[in-house]
Structure formats: structure tokens, C-alpha cells
Amino acid sequence: MEDNKPQLFKVTIDNIEVEVEPGTTILQAARKIGGDVAPPAMCYYQPLKGSGGKCRACLVRVAAGSAKDPRPMPKLVASCITPVQDGMVVENTTSQQVLDTRKGIVEFLLINHPLDCPVCDQAGECDLQNFAFKHGMATTRYEEDRRTFDKQDIGPYIQLHMTRCILCYRCVYTADQITQKRVHGVLGRGDAAEISTYIEKAVDNEFSGNVIDVCPVGALTDKTYRFKNRVWFTKPVDAHRDCPTCSGNVTLWYRGDDVIRVTARKNEWNEVTEFICNTCRFEKKKTSDWVIEGPTKISRSSVISVNKYRRDTIKPDFQRKLAASSYTDVDDERDTSQLGIQQLPPERFAQLPHANDPEP
Amino acid sequence: MSKKILLEHIDVPGIDTYDVYRKQGGYTAVEKALKTMTPEAVVEEVKKSGVRGRGGAGFPMGMKWSFLAKPEGVPRYLVCNADESEPGTFKDHYLMKNIPHLLIEGMIISSFALGANKSFIYVRGELMYVIYILEKAIAEAKAAGFLGKNILGTGYDLELVVQPGGGAYICGEETALLESLEGKRGNPRNKPPFPAVKGLYQSPTVVNNVESIATTAWIVNNGGDAYAAIGVGRSTGTKLISASGHIKKPGVYEIELGLPVEEFLYSDEWCGGIRDGHHLKAVVAGGSSVPILPANLILKLANGEPRMMSYESLSDGGFQTGTMLGSGGFIVFDETSCIVRNTWNFSRFYHHESCGQCSPCREGTGWMEKVLHRIEYGHGSMHDIDLLVDVAKKIEGNTICPLGDAAAWPVASAIRHFREEFEWHITNPQEATRPGAVYKGDMALV
Numbered sequence: 001m002e003d004n005k006p007q008l009f010k011v012t013i014d015n016i017e018v019e020v021e022p023g024t025t026i027l028q029a030a031r032k033i034g035g036d037v038a039p040p041a042m043c044y045y046q047p048l049k050g051s052g053g054k055c056r057a058c059l060v061r062v063a064a065g066s067a068k069d070p071r072p073m074p075k076l077v078a079s080c081i082t083p084v085q086d087g088m089v090v091e092n093t094t095s096q097q098v099l100d101t102r103k104g105i106v107e108f109l110l111i112n113h114p115l116d117c118p119v120c121d122q123a124g125e126c127d128l129q130n131f132a133f134k135h136g137m138a139t140t141r142y143e144e145d146r147r148t149f150d151k152q153d154i155g156p157y158i159q160l161h162m163t164r165c166i167l168c169y170r171c172v173y174t175a176d177q178i179t180q181k182r183v184h185g186v187l188g189r190g191d192a193a194e195i196s197t198y199i200e201k202a203v204d205n206e207f208s209g210n211v212i213d214v215c216p217v218g219a220l221t222d223k224t225y226r227f228k229n230r231v232w233f234t235k236p237v238d239a240h241r242d243c244p245t246c247s248g249n250v251t252l253w254y255r256g257d258d259v260i261r262v263t264a265r266k267n268e269w270n271e272v273t274e275f276i277c278n279t280c281r282f283e284k285k286k287t288s289d290w291v292i293e294g295p296t297k298i299s300r301s302s303v304i305s306v307n308k309y310r311r312d313t314i315k316p317d318f319q320r321k322l323a324a325s326s327y328t329d330v331d332d333e334r335d336t337s338q339l340g341i342q343q344l345p346p347e348r349f350a351q352l353p354h355a356n357d358p359e360p
Numbered sequence: 361m362s363k364k365i366l367l368e369h370i371d372v373p374g375i376d377t378y379d380v381y382r383k384q385g386g387y388t389a390v391e392k393a394l395k396t397m398t399p400e401a402v403v404e405e406v407k408k409s410g411v412r413g414r415g416g417a418g419f420p421m422g423m424k425w426s427f428l429a430k431p432e433g434v435p436r437y438l439v440c441n442a443d444e445s446e447p448g449t450f451k452d453h454y455l456m457k458n459i460p461h462l463l464i465e466g467m468i469i470s471s472f473a474l475g476a477n478k479s480f481i482y483v484r485g486e487l488m489y490v491i492y493i494l495e496k497a498i499a500e501a502k503a504a505g506f507l508g509k510n511i512l513g514t515g516y517d518l519e520l521v522v523q524p525g526g527g528a529y530i531c532g533e534e535t536a537l538l539e540s541l542e543g544k545r546g547n548p549r550n551k552p553p554f555p556a557v558k559g560l561y562q563s564p565t566v567v568n569n570v571e572s573i574a575t576t577a578w579i580v581n582n583g584g585d586a587y588a589a590i591g592v593g594r595s596t597g598t599k600l601i602s603a604s605g606h607i608k609k610p611g612v613y614e615i616e617l618g619l620p621v622e623e624f625l626y627s628d629e630w631c632g633g634i635r636d637g638h639h640l641k642a643v644v645a646g647g648s649s650v651p652i653l654p655a656n657l658i659l660k661l662a663n664g665e666p667r668m669m670s671y672e673s674l675s676d677g678g679f680q681t682g683t684m685l686g687s688g689g690f691i692v693f694d695e696t697s698c699i700v701r702n703t704w705n706f707s708r709f710y711h712h713e714s715c716g717q718c719s720p721c722r723e724g725t726g727w728m729e730k731v732l733h734r735i736e737y738g739h740g741s742m743h744d745i746d747l748l749v750d751v752a753k754k755i756e757g758n759t760i761c762p763l764g765d766a767a768a769w770p771v772a773s774a775i776r777h778f779r780e781e782f783e784w785h786i787t788n789p790q791e792a793t794r795p796g797a798v799y800k801g802d803m804a805l806v
Contacts, residue, residue: 042719053550054718056758075757081550104754108723141747144730167716186545186716189528191726193716 009086010067013037014094026079026090027058031269038269039092040102040131042109042216043168044080046271051173052080055166057105057131061098064089076101099135106136112147112191113217114163122218124231124303127270128166139334147191154184155203157223157282158212162194165219171195171211178275179205195219206245209281213264213272224282225261232303234260236296241289246277251296252287259285268299362629363590365578365598366571367614370458376493378500381461389580390506393469394514397580402473406576408584410596415441415532415569416647416687417762418671427556428474429564437565438471438479439541440573443525443532445484446647447709448689451600452570454612456483456490459574460497464520466573468506469580471518474566478519482537485527494522529713533761534567535559536715547717548761569687571600592618595670599685601630605692608632617670621645622659624669625692638694639805642778645674646686648706649766651773652699653683655806679773695805698798699781703774704732710767721764724755728771735782738789745782749775778803 008019013030014037020029028046031038039060044052052058058080062073067087076098079090092098110132117123149162167186172195175183183205184197197203203211212220234253241248253261262281264272284290298305374380381387393402407422428436440463444452456463463481471479483491498520501507509517523541525531531540535549538560559565575597579587588596595617604610607625609632615624625640626633634640643658644650661667662681667674674685693702711729716722728751734740752768759765775782781799785792792799 053760056718056720059758078550078760101754101758104751104758105719108719108727108754111723111727142727144727144734166719167722169717188716189530190711190714190716191722193722 007086009084009088011084011086011088011090013090014092020084022083022086024084026060026062026077026082026084026088029084030060030079030090030092036093039079040127040135041080041269042127042131042166043170045170045173045214046269047273047275048170048173048177048214051168051170053078055105055109055168057102057109057135059098059101059105061091061095062088063091063095102135103137106132107141109166110136110140111142113166114146114148116164119227120164120218121221121226121231122164122215125270126218127216149194152196153202153223154197155208157209157278158203159221159223159226160195161219161221162196163219164217165195166217167193167195168216170214170216171220174211174214174275175203175208178207178210180207181205183208206277206279207275209278210264210272210275212281213266213275216270222261222282224285228260229255232306234304236298236304238265238293238296239290240293241280241284241291243277243280246280247274248276248280249274250276250280250290252290252292257287259287259290265296362614362616362619363598364614365587365590366455366459366462366574366600367612375459376457376461376497378461378497378504381459382504385581386461387465387501387504387506389577390465390468391512393472393580394512394516399473399475402469402576402580405579405584406473409575409579409587410584410594411572411575411579411587412595412671413569414571414575414599414687416446416649418685421568421572424556424568425474425566427554428566429557430475431564434563435478435561436474436476437560437563438467438474438476439534439537439560439565439567440467440479440481440570441532441534441537441567442481442483442487442490442570443537444570444687445529445532445713446649446687446689447706448602448604448644448691449647449687450602450604451612451688453487453490454602455570455574455600456487457493460493461501462574462577463494463570464497464501464507465577466575467520468501468511468518469576470566470568470573472516473576476566477517478521480541480560481520481522482531482541483522483524484531485525488524491522491524498522528715529709530715530761530763533763536761537567538565547715548763550760590616592668592670593672595672595685599669599688601669601688601690603631603690603692605690606635606638606694606697607692608635615669617668618673619669621667621669621674624690625659631690631692634692634694638696640692641695641697641803641805642693642699644683644689644691644693644770646684647689648691648709649762649769650684650686651679651682651769652703652777653681653773654777654804656804657681657777658683659806679769680776683773695800696798698736699774699778700732700736700785700792703771704729704736706770707732707767710763714763714767718760718764720755721759721767724751724764725767727751728767732771735785736793738785738793740782740786740789742783742786744786745775745779748772 011029016033039058042055042057059076060079064070066085152160154160183203187196212222234255237252239252251263251265252259264276369375369384403425411421412418528546530536531546533548536546540546555565591597598614598616601613613630624630640655642654644652662677671685675682707729711725714721714725731744752772755764756768784799
């Protein structure tokens with residue numbers, strides 16, 4: 001009797017074996033394992049067809065192409081668009097070459113980024129911030145002027161701050177695939193390329209607000225929320241309403257008793273699970289409009305979960321251990337001796353009180 | 361006299377017209393291929409000839425053709441890449457302008473071999489007058505029955521379309537060219553899928569350089585083995601070289617691969633030597649994107665043997681002591697040229713032409729250009745040199761298309777071979793920024 005189930009491919013990523021269906025990309029296979037094994041993705045967005053391959057943040061080394069042809073691939077490959085082969089061996093965090101390259105990618109993405117995080121609405125939930133914090137250097141080698149653009153209102157609800165853009169093309173794919181007509185695209189070339197609507201035409205579409213959610217940085221911002229608050233002061237709550245145009249499943253962001261922002265729900269990889277319409281996003285900002293489901297699950301390591309929960313649910317020792325283990329991850333070679341702050345080497349962290357206590 | 365294949369009849373007056381071209385033996389290859397050969401036989405001859413892609417990468421053309429997927433009911437396309445924009449390369453322009461029918465003859469044969477019924481010639485937008493020449497030539501060929509429906513009564517149909525590009529260097533990359541041809545923004549595609557499987561309009565497509573396609577006419581007429589007998593080793597046949605720079609006779613030359621570089625540079629038949637009273641300092645052997653080589657390394661290999669004009673000999677020694685044949689843009693510098701300024705100039709070009717799709721190239725090319733500008737104008741510091749090397753290393757190999765490599769190689773090689781000159785610019789800014797000032801330190805001139 002023939003087996004009708006498709007043959008599963010065995011892939012080894014960072015010495016961890018995983019079985020996936022044929023046609024899966026390396027990135028998706030790594031996400032199946034989860035944690036640090038999953039390469040970072042700045043442009044790839046699973047719900048958007050054709051996205052990926054542009055930011056090069058997810059480059060990995062393929063140490064063996066497949067079981068049949070175990071030669072390594074000559075170059076690093078973009079894991080988000082490279083399908084797995086049976087018996088493929090992938091090195092992500094175990095390859096120094098990959099880590100060095102990734103450090104270079106952070107540097108490239110940041111040289112024209114304004115680093116105005118203190119005034120940026122995206123700070124705290126920014127993919128680039130997370131990526132740079134995890135993989136980048138603390139210093140910059142770039143001394144020249146950064147490119148700048150004027151802020152541009154596209155439509156009544158969205159503001160485009162092109163200076164912050166990293167040209168991931170996610171919003172372009174959103175405009176192509178989610179909205180009924182293509183509302184904007186990329187003009188220009190090289191580092192002068194910009195996301196734009198032709199002759200400053202307003203973006204006018206029921207689903208156009210989703211470009212704000214897909215934007216990995218603060219280039220596309222919600223004008224009804226701009227400068228209202230910092231994301232870590234707000235409290236996310238899952239809610240739904242009966243919406244004629246979209247699914248109505250959203251996340252409400254509360255400050256006190258006020259809903260100050262409505263976004264689509266995102267999964268653990270910061271990808272929108274269901275796109276929502278502009279009415280839900282911009283118009284319905286009263287608790288009475290919504291049926292509340294409960295608090296949104298936010299990663300413990302996210303800044304959004306800071307100050308939200310009772311003290312006894314937090315595990316300080318765990319966090320201190322986390323800090324000690326990630327101490328060497330930050331590449332900071334600056335001389336801090338004159339600052340009066342004595343930085344602790346990792347072995348001193350271990351000697352701190354409570355560091356070795358068992359977790360409660 | 362060296363063997364001439366493409367430029368055999370270049371001096372015949374009126375060779376750009378159908379009648380003269382036909383009288384010189386033109387279109388006999390089309391007759392031979394369509395009437396006496398099967399498409400597979402033509403592919404086999406091209407394979408036997410060992411001709412390698414003349415656009416720069418040097419991938420064997422017959423092998424590329426045999427990769428073409430042939431699903432039922434899906435059209436196949438041949439696209440001729442005439443978007444020649446590499447600084448220092450002007451051979452395709454010369455060929456199309458002077459002997460347009462040679463390209464058209466090659467297009468008919470190649471389309472027949474690949475089973476394409478509609479083929480495109482994508483010409484860079486700046487060459488509008490060449491487009492008119494090609495269109496006139498296509499009309500003449502059509503009137504003579506070599507294009508259109510039922511060519512020569514064999515039942516084979518072919519339509520040739522000339523498409524002007526928008527004038528972007530990146531559209532010379534094959535997948536960006538296909539995007540542009542489809543009417544979209546010329547961004548290179550992610551590979552795989554390769555064009556041989558999903559190319560133009562998601563159909564199997566072969567993209568070849570003008571010179572490669574033009575070669576097929578001679579191969580069909582004389583056989584693949586005869587072509588393979590010319591040249592040296594795996595570098596078979598002849599190659600058009602666009603010679604420019606500080607030489608006595610700049611121009612387009614057809615050379616037999618395997619010709620010593622020294623002979624090409626100094627013989628009166630070709631470049632005619634460095635201009636009087638000056639000495640050879642450096643050569644960019646294959647268009648601006650290949651590594652620059654100093655005088656001693658371009659004439660001789662690292663082990664002292666003479667270097668030859670062939671794919672293998674030019675790349676001998678890797679990038680440490682070698683370069684690439686590339687597209688055959690042979691740019692010669694004498695001792696009056698400043699390597700830093702030249703590298704900055706190349707870098708400025710790549711910064712301007714980067715499509716901006718993937719981050720290493722978009723940001724890195726601009727960064728390198730700014731740092732080089734700083735060094736050239738006397739504001740550099742010593743760690744800038746290592747910074748450039750590091751940035752070039754981080755771009756190379758990490759981009760979607762080869763433009764990133766092409767931007768990184770000239771910078772990395774200039775620093776590798778001319779580091780003292782960069783250091784001189786940094787340590788003597790006042791002297792270095794005087795107009796016409798050139799490093800006169802210790803270096804190998806020939």
C-alpha cells in the first residue's frame with residue numbers, strides 16, 4: 001500500500017534536527033524549532049506573497065545542500081526564500097561567518113536610519129531595534145550625513161516618515177495584495193529610493209491602515225496615535241467586534257481606561273495574523289465598541305510587558321541570569337573607565353546575590 | 361593577422377544593409393540551420409564549440425541552453441541582452457551599429473535552436489539610434505523572408521522585438537532585465553527560480569549577450585569543432601575587446617583568446633602601446649567591475665609566466681594576483697592617473713546605479729563612495745582604508761545580484777594593490793588635493 005502522506009524532509013539547523021514538509025523555507029523550518037535558531041527577518045513577512053530576500057538579515061550558511069548532494073552552498077543564502085532539501089545542514093548561530101555578516105547588515109541598515117528612537121512611536125515594538133540590539137554593535141563607524149526626506153501625509157490617517165524607512169517593501173506588497181488597487185510603490189533608485197504615492201496622491205482604501213502594522217520600523221505611523229504615548233506604558237488587550245468588512249479581531253492598546261490605539265493581532269514573529277479594516281483601526285476607539293477577550297500574550301522579554309504585572313509573577317533571578325548570559329552579546333568596545341560605571345564581567349554577575357538561587 | 365569571426369566584414373562598405381551583408385555570405389547560417397539541422401543539432405554544435413557567455417560571467421552558452429526547461433504548451437523566449445552599460449565596455453554597441461544583421465542572424469538561429477517564436481532584443485535606452493538601425497535591419501530581413509511566418513518555407517515562425525531600456529545599469533542583470541521587459545521596476549529577482557525555468561512572463565527564458573548570440577552564425581556555418589579549435593583551453597574562440605584609456609589606438613578589437621596581454625597592449629595591430637612618453641601603471645581588464653591590476657601583474661602571472669587574454673589566465677591567482685576577463689572592457693591607466701580618484705569614480709557609478717532593493721548594496725555602495733570621496737579630497741584618516749576593505753567584504757557575496765560584488769571588487773583590489781597611494785592621500789592631504797597631483801612614490805611602472 002502506498003503512503004499518501006508527503007515525504008517529510010529532515011533538516012538540521014544549528015545541530016537540531018527538524019522534519020518539515022517539502023517546499024518549506026529554511027526560515028520556516030527554523031521557526032518551527034523556535035528561539036534563537038530562527039534567523040531574524042526584516043523584510044520577509046509570511047502573509048505577504050513575494051516578500052523576502054531583500055534585507056539579507058536572515059542569511060545563513062548551508063553546510064550541506066542535501067543528502068544526495070552534500071556539497072556546501074558557495075555563498076550565504078537568504079533563508080526566507082530558500083526551500084529546504086532532504087538532509088540539508090544549516091548553520092545559523094553556530095557559524096561565525098553568519099554572525100559577522102549579520103553584524104554588517106545591522107550596520108548597513110542603521111547608517112541611513114535616523115536613530116530617533118526616543119521620539120519614534122515604533123520604539124519598543126520595532127523590528128529594527130530588536131535586530132540591532134541583538135546582533136549589532138554599540139558604536140557606529142559611519143561619519144557622514146544621513147539621507148533625509150520630508151515627512152509626507154498619505155491619506156488622512158497615515159504619515160510616511162521616509163527617513164526612517166529601510167526599504168523592506170512590505171508595505172508595497174501589502175498595497176498590492178491586501179488593498180483593492182495599488183496605492184503606492186517605490187520611486188527612485190539606490191539609497192535615494194523612496195516609498196511614495198505618485199504625485200502625492202492620498203492613500204484611499206479600506207485596508208490601507210495595515211501598512212502601519214507591517215512596517216518594521218517607524219516609517220509608516222498612525223496619525224491618530226502619533227506622539228500620544230509610549231508603547232510600554234500601554235496595555236494590550238485582545239478584543240473583537242462584528243465588522244462587515246474584516247474579521248474584527250484586533251488588539252486594543254489601553255492607557256488607563258482609554259483605548260488609544262487599535263492594531264491587528266500579531267503572532268510571536270511580529271506578523272499580522274488577520275488584516276483589519278480602517279474603520280476598526282481608526283474609528284472605533286471606545287471600549288463600548290468592542291467585546292474584550294483578555295490580555296494579549298506578550299513576550300516576557302519585551303519592553304511592553306514591563307510594569308504590567310504583579311511583582312510576584314516576575315522572576316527576577318531568571319532575568320538576572322538572562323542578563324548575565326547575554327552580557328557578551330553586546331559588542332561594545334568603548335572605553336567606559338572614565339564614566340565611573342564599572343561594567344561587570346560575566347563571572348562577577350554570577351557572584352551577585354540571588355544570581356544562583358533556584359527559580360521560584 | 362588574427363582570426364576574425366565577428367568583425368570579418370567590418371570594413372566592407374554598406375555592411376549594415378541587407379544586400380551587402382547577404383553578398384558577404386550573410387544568412388547562409390540561417391538557411392543551413394533551418395533547412396538541414398534540427399534544433400537539438402544546433403544546440404549540440406554550440407555545446408561543442410565551448411563558447412562562453414560574453415556578457416561578463418563567462419558561463420558556457422551551450423550548457424545554459426541545455427538547462428532551458430521545455431514544458432508542453434508554455435512558450436519559450438530568447439532575450440538578447442544589449443543593455444551594455446559597464447563603464448569601459450562598448451563592443452556590443454559597435455557590433456550592433458556596424459553589422460546589425462549579424463545579431464539578427466544569430467537571433468534567428470538561437471531562437472530556432474531554443475524553440476522560441478518571439479524573441480526580444482533589449483537595448484539600453486541611451487542608444488536610440490542603434491535601435492533605429494536594428495529596426496531597419498529587422499524590416500529588411502523580414503522583407504527577405506528570414507523573419508515572420510513560415511521562414512524559408514520551413515514552417516518556423518519568429519518575431520523579433522526591439523525594446524529600448526530606461527537607461528539603468530542594473531537592467532543589464534538578466535532578471536532585472538526581464539522585470540524591465542515586463543514593464544515593471546527593474547529590480548533583480550531572487551534566484552532560484554532561474555530564468556531557464558521561470559523567466560519572462562514566468563516562462564522558460566534564455567538571456568544571452570549580443571556577442572554570444574552573434575557568434576552562433578559562424579558556429580553553425582563552420583561547426584562547433586572548428587570554433588573550439590580557436591583559442592586556448594576552455595577559452596575557445598574570439599572575443600571582442602573594448603580598449604580604452606591611455607593607449608595609442610583605442611577601439612574595439614577582435615582577438616583570439618590566448619593572445620598574450622603584452623602583445624595586445626603593445627602590438628601595432630591592437631592597442632599600439634602606451635601614449636608617448638608615459639608608462640603603464642594599471643589595467644582594468646574586463647570592465648569597471650573586475651579587480652584592477654598593477655602593471656607588473658597584468659603582464660605577468662605571479663609565477664613569472666606571461667599573462668594571456670583568456671578566462672583562465674586572467675583569473676589566475678584568484679583575486680590576490682589576478683582579475684577577470686569580464687565583458688572585455690580593457691581600460692589602461694598610465695602614471696598620470698590617480699588610482700584613488702579612479703576608484704572613487706567607479707564607486708560613485710555603483711552608488712548611483714544600485715537599485716536599492718537589498719540592504720548591503722544600497723547602503724554599502726553609498727558608504728564606500730562617501731569614504732572614498734573623503735580620502736580623495738584630503739579628509740581621510742588611516743582607519744578609513746581598513747573600513748573600506750571591511751565594507752567591501754560585507755557587501756561581497758551577500759547581495760541578490762552581482763552588482764554588490766561589482767561594486768566591492770574594484771575598491772578591494774585598488775586597496776590591495778595600491779595601498780601606499782591611499783596612504784599618501786591621507787598623510788599628504790594638501791599635496792594630494794592639488795589639481796593634477798598624482799602619487800609618484802615607489803610603484804612598478806612598465
